[in-house]
Amino acid sequence: MKIKQLSASLAILLAAVFLSGCSDQTETIKIGATVGPHAQVVESVAEQAKEEGIDVEVVEFSDYISPNAGLADGSLDLNSYQHQPFLDNFNQNHDSELVAIGRSILMRMGIYSDKVDKVEALANGAQIAIPNDPTNAGRALLLLEDAGLITLADNVGxxxxxxxxxxxxxxxxxxxxxxxxxxxxxxxxxxxAITMNYVMSSGLDPSEQGIFLESKDAPLAVMVVAVRKDDQDNPTYQRLLALFQSDKTRQFLQDTFNGTIEPAF
Incomplete structure (x- = not known):
């Protein structure tokens, strides 16, 4: 009888230890980002999260569709790599409900020159290079309009x-x-007119060669943190957003990118 009672007590003790261990386990939050600056920023956020007891795994991608596809199918919890128009387009084309819960970084297109130091100094007949792909060409033309160099037809965007x-x-x-x-x-x-990713890869300096930059509110310049719609009020995700927008992240951006990538918050 005593042996049975001991065995039962031991079983209860082991169960208690097991359950206690389970309750102490930290859930891993998976954040998707494209390789390069976006992943670097998420790595910084992950380090800050670790200090608060939040375990973050950074999942890197080499294409622009997979981070949203992974978020939509539940294999990711958040992602940070895109602007709002791209997110809207993905939702429309994939019948998904992904939402932005806040801003992360700025990647502004700019007008760069080795010959003049302001747009007003451009001479009549000056040659201006613009991207030859439709999306970035339209973005460049809007930038040139904002700089007061041209005007465009109404509502072409x-x-x-x-x-x-x-x-x-x-x-x-x-x-x-x-x-x-x-x-x-x-x-x-x-x-x-050059996008920030090519500014960075070529070593251009926005403070030296940039003569006009997109607004800090330009839709294609502002990168966002995205989640599934049902998770937008998740307190852990909201805390991670706060880390994306923390003073430590601001300092990381300054120390790492030296003005090429800026805070969007």
């Missing part, structure tokens, strides 16, 4: 093409160039 240029007071000559080659084109043209 990011779908603008050279045919939508309504006025061009300086008779600027536009040269369409593959986006990756735009930094190298600066030796041949007067200025070029």
């Amino acid at each position: 990011f779908k603008a093409t050279l045919q939508d240029v309504q006025s061009n007071p300086k008779q600027l000559e536009f040269v369409e160039v593959e986006a990756a080659q735009l930094p190298r084109s600066l030796q041949d043209v007067d200025a070029a």
Whole structure:
């Protein structure tokens, strides 16, 4: 009888230990990001989260669809790598309900030049290089309009093409160039509209060669943190958002990217 009672007591004790161990286990939060700067930022957030007892696994991708597909199917909990228009387009094309819960970083397109230090100094007939792909070409034309160099037809938005240029007071000559080659084109043209990823990879300095940058509220410049709609109020995810927008993250961006990538918060 005593042996049976001892065995029963031992079983209860082991069960208690097991359950206690389970309750102490930390859930791993998976955050998707594309390789490069986006993943670097998430790594910084993961280090901060660890200090607060939140275990974050950074899942890196080399394409732009998989981070949203993984979030939609539940294999990821959050992602951070895209702007709102891209997220909206994914939702529309994949019948998904992913939402942004806040801003993370800025990746601004800018007008760069090795010949002048402000857009007003561009001479009549100056050559301006712009990307030759439709999305970035439209973005570049909007940037040139914001800089006061051209005006576009009403409501064309990011779908603008050279045919939508309504006025061009300086008779600027536009040269369409593959986006990756735009930094190298600066030796041949007067200025070029370049996205931040190619600014970074080429070593251009926005503070030295950037003569006009997109607004800090430009939809294609603001990167967001995304989750599934049902999880947008999850307190752990909200805490991670706070870490994306923390002073430590702000300092990390300054120390790591030296002005090329800025806080969007």
